[in-house]
Amino acid sequence: MTGGRQRGRCRRRWWAVAACWLGFIAATAAAAELDDVRARGELVWGADQEGGGPHVFVDPENPTRLAGFEVDLADMLAAELGVKARFQQGQWDRLPLLLGRAADCVINGIESTPERARDWRCSRPYFAYALQLVARRDSPLDSPEALAKEGPRGPWRVGVLTGSAAEIEMRRRSDLAVEVIGYDGTVDCLEQLHGRVLDAAVMDDCITSFNADRFGELRGIGRPFAGGTYTILTAPDTPRLSAAIDEALGRLITDGRLKALYDRWDLAGRQQMLLLRDAAEVPPAPRGSLAELIRGALPLLLRSAGMTILLSVASFPLAILIGLAVAVGRLHGPAWLRPFLAGYVEILRGTPLMLQLYALFFLLPKAGLALPAIVAAILGLAMNYSAYESEIYRAGLKAVPAGQFEAALALGMTKWQSLRHVLVPQAVRIVMPPVTSDFIALFKDTSVCSAITVIELTKRYSVLALSTGRIAELAMVTALLYLAMSWPLSLLSRWFEHRLERRSERSQA
């Protein structure tokens, strides 16, 4: 066999792989229409099991199983379409992004809003909700109207589910003295309310009544207000799938099966049916121009970019200080301390930043220490990065020739004087490039802080993109903002490296 033929075969194989890839991408990019769903025999529905009950939640008696009235509803709808239902996990506020890629429809307490009606196909309403204010039993808050005046600790801290109608409503109400804090899950939010991090929470009434047993010390404040309906979302280019879902819902409503479902879940089936009968359709919002979009979004994005900068510049110096102390302690500290410091580094390096932030924000309040989200975020970032910085400084300290330490000691300096005036200053110079590059990494890692309710640039983007439907345009703007901030840092890092190279060239000459 000649080399040429072998190459030819390789090339053909390469083409085959590329073709498969393209086919795969094409297949996943095109939204599945009704025929595709039937041919596949599966209706893939998107929801967030972290969102909580009664919608979709992990069955506490069998954690491998999902429960919730929407799980049952998805099964019934799929059966109406002659297929089986398959669950697809997604983050609640980003569920619509699954459409056309990983899911055929989204069924997860998605409230009908004009924005959603504009960007996606919305089914007829299948559930009516109202917003309920909840607080601890010992709270001075006695009615939703009381939110208009500041509480004893300043503005009321009110938790909501990020992207929910409750969040939109509470942020819209400029007449209220509230600080609105967005959570990714309803249980997280109620836990924080229970742990006194929050003063109150606003969520759909079905959620508060479902959780009433679990959080006995919380109570509903006043009557539900500002209601609406849930809708099933499908991709914009799937008119027949959407119509089929509407018809199936219609059959479930008329023959009483939906009412029976709600009664089974203790969701007042008869009242639901009355509300659904009278529910008005939500008209789609008009689509604004790009200039309008940017004019509206830019101030918000810039403010959140400020949060990103605050998190970075507050946490990194702290990370460096802790890291340096840990490195010096591991190399020169007392022997009994060293294993503890090594453990500190391994634990913080070996577990995800997200988990550490969770622990600081959601677990510490249980131990009686409730940190504000920003403090928890800065502390979490600083501790996480201090582990990496300490390893860099350890390497830097080891890279300083042993003769330097001896020379300092021979001059009568103590160990700590030698470290402070001779070893550490040299180590700091040696590690400048990797440390600067870590600063850029931390700068981008600040986006993880959105998991503990801090709204920084990425989170702001995500919220804006979903509420406006301009995912691509806003992504460009956001990416540009990140670049505008990290580019100077890269230049700085290159400058340091350049300076160090010049110095080492000179010393070799």
Added chain:
Amino acid sequence: MIEVDSLAAIRSGNRILDAVTLAVAEGTVTTLVGPSGGGKSTLLRCLNGLETFAAGSVTIAGHRLAPGAHSPRDLERVRRDVGMVFQSFNLFPHLSAIDNVTLAPRIVRGVPPSEARSRGLELLDRVGLSRLASARPATLSGGQQQRVAIARSLAMEPRVMLFDEPTSALDPQMSAEVLDVIVELARGGQTMVVVTHDHGFARRAATQVVELVAGRVHRAGPPAEILTAVAR
């Protein structure tokens, strides 16, 4: 000024120093000579506690060092009175020449910065480098670096100066400029111990020559007596 009594040092099972006894009088120059691996540097480093020893004792500038680990306080006291110059200079690369010289007086002795600086400039002048006071070590030649290192040690006003092969890393011309400085110091009455392979220097400056072979004092005496006999 220095009394070394039956000193023994062991490193990883090997006896590096064995029953070494010697005395150095104030204002004299002792050179340690002998083949490589004979224990010269180890002996020198035992004198200021950079290395520990297993048996015997060292008394230097009125301080006594015992076998085994030394306490940090003892070491700091000894080292304030005993300066050391290394083969590889070991200047602090992040500091200018003058800052190298003034660092220890400022932070160890608490000398005010302005006073430390004027005294430092005097010392740099003494080693012929006052015009390079603000130069970084990396921009200086080896000979210049070693002269700054000497000035740095002198700044602590040590009663004894230890030199560990101060010219081994230098070419002959640079060696000469460094040796001139050391000889000048010796003439000024500075007590010093110098480890060297340079017999010319030993003849020129030494009061006493001690030859160490395999960790033992092979011979000791005035240079004229010892150096003629040391085989070349």
